[in-house]
Amino acid sequence: MQQDNVAEPRFPELYSPPEDLNFYWEERKFILRAWALVFSALATLMMLSVLDGCMAYMQGPYTGYVGIWDTCRRCKCASLGQVPVLVHMSMGFMMLALALCIVLLFTMGLSFWPFLRRLIKVDLVFSFLSFSIGLLTALSLTLFVVNCETLKPRPQVSYQETAYLCWGSSALMLWAGVLSYLNHMGVRSKRSLSFEMQAMYRQWVVRQSSSRNEYARQSGANL
DSSP: OOOOOOOOOOOOTTSOOHHHHHHHHHHHHHHHHHHHHHHHHHHHHHHGGGGGOOSEEEESSSOEEEOSSOOOSSSOBOOOSSOOHHHHHHHHHHHHHHHHHHHHHHHHHHTTSGGGTTOSSHHHHHHHHHHHHHHHHHHHHHHHHHHHHTOSSOOEEEEOHHHHHHHHHHHHHHHHHHHHHHHHHHHHHHHHHHHHHHHHHHHHHHHHHHHHHHHHHHHHHHO
16 A cells, blocks of 8 residues: 655754754853953953052142052152042042952853853843943042142143053943843843743644654554
Protein backbone atom coordinates (compact mmCIF):
# COMPACT_ATOMS: atom_id res chain seq x y z
CA MET A 1 0.00 0.00 0.00
CA GLN A 2 1.37 3.37 -1.04
CA GLN A 3 1.62 5.85 1.73
CA ASP A 4 1.51 9.57 1.27
CA ASN A 5 4.85 11.26 1.64
CA VAL A 6 4.33 13.78 4.39
CA ALA A 7 7.16 16.23 4.85
CA GLU A 8 8.26 16.64 8.38
CA PRO A 9 7.74 20.24 9.56
CA ARG A 10 10.95 22.06 10.06
CA PHE A 11 11.77 24.39 12.93
CA PRO A 12 11.50 27.96 11.54
CA GLU A 13 14.79 29.76 11.31
CA LEU A 14 13.23 32.79 12.96
CA TYR A 15 12.78 30.77 16.12
CA SER A 16 16.40 30.08 16.98
CA PRO A 17 16.99 27.99 20.10
CA PRO A 18 16.99 30.00 23.34
CA GLU A 19 20.50 28.72 24.13
CA ASP A 20 21.98 30.50 21.10
CA LEU A 21 20.12 33.70 21.97
CA ASN A 22 21.34 33.61 25.56
CA PHE A 23 24.92 33.05 24.44
CA TYR A 24 24.75 36.03 22.09
CA TRP A 25 23.33 38.35 24.75
CA GLU A 26 25.76 37.13 27.40
CA GLU A 27 28.69 37.89 25.10
CA ARG A 28 27.29 41.32 24.21
CA LYS A 29 26.60 42.13 27.86
CA PHE A 30 30.17 41.52 28.97
CA ILE A 31 31.63 43.42 26.01
CA LEU A 32 29.62 46.53 26.93
CA ARG A 33 30.48 46.11 30.59
CA ALA A 34 34.17 45.83 29.74
CA TRP A 35 33.99 49.10 27.77
CA ALA A 36 32.22 50.76 30.69
CA LEU A 37 34.98 49.52 33.00
CA VAL A 38 37.66 50.94 30.68
CA PHE A 39 35.98 54.36 30.57
CA SER A 40 35.48 54.34 34.35
CA ALA A 41 39.13 53.48 34.99
CA LEU A 42 40.30 56.18 32.60
CA ALA A 43 37.97 58.73 34.22
CA THR A 44 39.31 57.80 37.66
CA LEU A 45 42.91 58.33 36.54
CA MET A 46 42.00 61.70 35.08
CA MET A 47 40.17 62.63 38.27
CA LEU A 48 43.25 61.89 40.38
CA SER A 49 44.95 64.84 38.72
CA VAL A 50 42.96 67.02 41.13
CA LEU A 51 45.46 66.03 43.82
CA ASP A 52 48.10 68.07 42.00
CA GLY A 53 46.62 71.27 43.44
CA CYS A 54 47.48 73.52 40.48
CA MET A 55 44.07 73.81 38.82
CA ALA A 56 43.99 77.57 38.19
CA TYR A 57 46.49 80.41 38.10
CA MET A 58 45.51 83.80 39.50
CA GLN A 59 47.03 87.16 38.69
CA GLY A 60 46.26 90.25 40.67
CA PRO A 61 45.58 90.56 44.38
CA TYR A 62 46.03 86.79 44.75
CA THR A 63 49.00 85.76 42.63
CA GLY A 64 49.70 82.03 42.42
CA TYR A 65 48.02 78.71 41.86
CA VAL A 66 44.85 77.46 43.53
CA GLY A 67 43.12 74.11 43.53
CA ILE A 68 40.64 71.99 45.43
CA TRP A 69 43.64 70.65 47.37
CA ASP A 70 46.38 73.25 47.74
CA THR A 71 49.35 70.91 48.00
CA CYS A 72 51.87 73.50 46.71
CA ARG A 73 54.33 70.73 45.80
CA ARG A 74 55.48 71.99 42.41
CA CYS A 75 53.83 75.40 42.18
CA LYS A 76 53.46 78.56 44.21
CA CYS A 77 50.07 78.66 45.90
CA ALA A 78 48.02 81.84 46.08
CA SER A 79 47.40 83.12 49.58
CA LEU A 80 43.64 83.46 50.02
CA GLY A 81 43.69 83.71 53.78
CA GLN A 82 40.86 81.58 55.12
CA VAL A 83 39.71 78.65 52.98
CA PRO A 84 36.29 79.64 51.55
CA VAL A 85 33.19 77.58 52.28
CA LEU A 86 32.77 76.78 48.58
CA VAL A 87 36.21 75.18 48.48
CA HIS A 88 35.33 73.04 51.50
CA MET A 89 32.12 71.91 49.78
CA SER A 90 34.01 71.27 46.54
CA MET A 91 36.57 69.18 48.40
CA GLY A 92 33.84 67.14 50.10
CA PHE A 93 32.06 66.34 46.84
CA MET A 94 35.34 65.39 45.16
CA MET A 95 36.32 63.09 48.03
CA LEU A 96 32.93 61.39 47.81
CA ALA A 97 33.32 60.99 44.04
CA LEU A 98 36.77 59.41 44.46
CA ALA A 99 35.45 57.01 47.11
CA LEU A 100 32.62 55.95 44.82
CA CYS A 101 35.16 55.45 42.01
CA ILE A 102 36.99 52.89 44.12
CA VAL A 103 33.72 51.09 44.91
CA LEU A 104 32.65 51.14 41.26
CA LEU A 105 35.92 49.79 39.87
CA PHE A 106 36.13 47.09 42.52
CA THR A 107 32.55 45.84 42.00
CA MET A 108 32.79 46.03 38.20
CA GLY A 109 35.95 43.95 38.31
CA LEU A 110 34.28 41.36 40.53
CA SER A 111 31.25 41.16 38.22
CA PHE A 112 33.36 39.33 35.61
CA TRP A 113 34.00 36.41 37.96
CA PRO A 114 31.99 33.30 36.99
CA PHE A 115 30.11 32.97 40.29
CA LEU A 116 28.90 36.59 40.07
CA ARG A 117 27.76 36.59 36.44
CA ARG A 118 24.16 35.72 37.33
CA LEU A 119 23.54 38.84 39.38
CA ILE A 120 20.39 40.65 38.28
CA LYS A 121 20.25 44.42 37.75
CA VAL A 122 23.96 44.78 38.48
CA ASP A 123 24.39 46.98 35.39
CA LEU A 124 21.69 49.30 36.72
CA VAL A 125 23.73 49.69 39.92
CA PHE A 126 26.86 50.44 37.88
CA SER A 127 24.92 53.01 35.87
CA PHE A 128 23.67 54.71 39.05
CA LEU A 129 27.18 54.84 40.52
CA SER A 130 28.69 56.20 37.29
CA PHE A 131 26.06 58.91 36.98
CA SER A 132 26.52 59.83 40.64
CA ILE A 133 30.30 60.11 40.26
CA GLY A 134 30.01 62.19 37.09
CA LEU A 135 27.50 64.58 38.65
CA LEU A 136 29.46 64.88 41.91
CA THR A 137 32.62 65.69 39.98
CA ALA A 138 30.82 68.30 37.89
CA LEU A 139 29.28 69.82 41.03
CA SER A 140 32.67 69.96 42.77
CA LEU A 141 34.29 71.67 39.79
CA THR A 142 31.38 74.09 39.45
CA LEU A 143 31.76 75.17 43.08
CA PHE A 144 35.50 75.61 42.55
CA VAL A 145 34.92 77.81 39.48
CA VAL A 146 32.29 79.86 41.31
CA ASN A 147 34.72 80.41 44.16
CA CYS A 148 37.45 81.59 41.77
CA GLU A 149 35.14 83.93 39.89
CA THR A 150 33.56 85.52 42.98
CA LEU A 151 36.71 86.48 44.88
CA LYS A 152 36.87 90.12 45.96
CA PRO A 153 38.81 91.90 44.63
CA ARG A 154 38.45 89.78 41.51
CA PRO A 155 41.72 88.44 40.05
CA GLN A 156 42.42 87.28 36.53
CA VAL A 157 41.95 83.50 36.48
CA SER A 158 43.58 81.13 34.00
CA TYR A 159 42.49 77.48 34.33
CA GLN A 160 45.16 74.82 33.88
CA GLU A 161 45.18 71.41 32.20
CA THR A 162 44.32 69.74 35.51
CA ALA A 163 40.95 71.46 35.62
CA TYR A 164 40.13 70.37 32.06
CA LEU A 165 41.19 66.81 32.85
CA CYS A 166 38.71 66.79 35.72
CA TRP A 167 35.93 68.06 33.46
CA GLY A 168 36.85 65.35 30.97
CA SER A 169 36.71 62.70 33.71
CA SER A 170 33.18 63.84 34.55
CA ALA A 171 32.11 63.45 30.91
CA LEU A 172 33.76 60.03 30.62
CA MET A 173 32.08 58.79 33.78
CA LEU A 174 28.69 59.95 32.53
CA TRP A 175 29.33 58.11 29.25
CA ALA A 176 30.23 54.96 31.22
CA GLY A 177 26.89 55.35 33.01
CA VAL A 178 25.09 55.53 29.66
CA LEU A 179 26.80 52.31 28.52
CA SER A 180 25.87 50.52 31.73
CA TYR A 181 22.26 51.67 31.43
CA LEU A 182 22.06 50.54 27.80
CA ASN A 183 23.49 47.21 28.92
CA HIS A 184 20.81 46.94 31.59
CA MET A 185 18.05 47.72 29.08
CA GLY A 186 19.51 45.16 26.68
CA VAL A 187 19.48 42.48 29.38
CA ARG A 188 15.85 43.31 30.17
CA SER A 189 14.84 43.08 26.52
CA LYS A 190 16.83 39.84 26.21
CA ARG A 191 14.96 38.29 29.11
CA SER A 192 11.56 39.27 27.73
CA LEU A 193 12.56 38.10 24.24
CA SER A 194 13.90 34.85 25.64
CA PHE A 195 10.59 34.18 27.42
CA GLU A 196 8.72 34.93 24.20
CA MET A 197 10.97 32.61 22.21
CA GLN A 198 10.51 29.85 24.74
CA ALA A 199 6.74 30.26 24.54
CA MET A 200 6.91 30.08 20.73
CA TYR A 201 9.10 27.02 20.97
CA ARG A 202 6.63 25.26 23.26
CA GLN A 203 3.79 26.10 20.87
CA TRP A 204 5.82 24.70 17.99
CA VAL A 205 6.45 21.48 19.94
CA VAL A 206 2.72 21.13 20.65
CA ARG A 207 1.89 21.60 16.97
CA GLN A 208 4.55 19.07 16.00
CA SER A 209 3.16 16.54 18.45
CA SER A 210 -0.41 17.09 17.20
CA SER A 211 0.72 16.67 13.59
CA ARG A 212 2.54 13.43 14.38
CA ASN A 213 -0.46 12.04 16.27
CA GLU A 214 -2.79 12.91 13.42
CA TYR A 215 -0.44 11.32 10.91
CA ALA A 216 -0.21 8.18 13.06
CA ARG A 217 -4.03 7.90 13.25
CA GLN A 218 -4.35 8.32 9.47
CA SER A 219 -1.67 5.69 8.87
CA GLY A 220 -3.44 3.27 11.21
CA ALA A 221 -6.76 3.85 9.46
CA ASN A 222 -5.22 3.20 6.01
CA LEU A 223 -3.72 -0.07 7.26
